[in-house]
Amino acid sequence: KLITITTSLESISFENLQKLQIELNNFNNKSDSNEQHFSDVEKLKEKLIENIKKLxxxxxxxxxxxxxxxxxxxxxxxxxxxxxxxxxxxxxxxxxxxxxNTETKDYLQKKVKKLEKFQDKSLYQVCGLNSKITKLYKKHISKVRSYERKLLPITNTKF
Structure with a gap:
């Protein structure tokens, strides 16, 4: 059997032997990393068991x-x-x-007061906006009426 293996190896080119060597090295590295991973997992399992024992x-x-x-x-x-x-x-x-924050009675009362203040402020702003709108409306109407007065009435005689 050894003779057949050596004759098979002799028939392989040098490049193929190098590729085979690289693959063997990669395989060895993978197995080393798998062993390292396995030992890390075992360590974690031991820590977990120790933590459970300490509960x-x-x-x-x-x-x-x-x-x-x-x-x-x-x-x-x-x-x-x-x-x-x-x-x-x-x-x-x-x-x-x-x-x-737990919603206690005091907390809710403070929140209600804050909302009431906000509502009052909002109502004040709305009233202010309403008065501005009313003033602008009256101003616009007065301008329209003044333009209307300036226009001469059109009669049949001017055509």
Whole structure:
């Protein structure tokens, strides 16, 4: 068998041998990176298990619920845990909703007063605009009437 392999290798050109060497190196590099990735994943799993072990008793049930229910329910990714992006969006939403000003009686009363002041100011502005419109209308009407008076009446004799 060794003789057939060596004769096969002798028949391969130098360029093909170089290509084969490059492919073997690439394969070795990929396997090294896969081993590194595998060891990184193993380290993360160990950290996760340690974090779960450190949880207080009342949080274990919550963590279990999270792992069981915070998963996609449809399509190809059904059963996968929510992506980091979705988790971050959920956290942002919860922070924005949970830490809002609670609408207490005092808060609502202040808001009502502020809106009443705004309404009064708006009514004042509307009244001012109405008076300006009325003045402009009267001015326009008076100009039209003055032009009307200036025009000479047309009679049959002038034609």
């Amino acid at each position: 207080p008793v009342n949080q274990v049930k919550v963590a279990y619920y999270h792992f069981q229910n915070m998963r996609y329910t449809k399509r190809k990714i059904q059963g996968d845990i929510f992506s980091i992006y979705v988790q971050k969006k959920a956290i942002e939403f919860l922070k924005s909703e949970l830490y809002k």
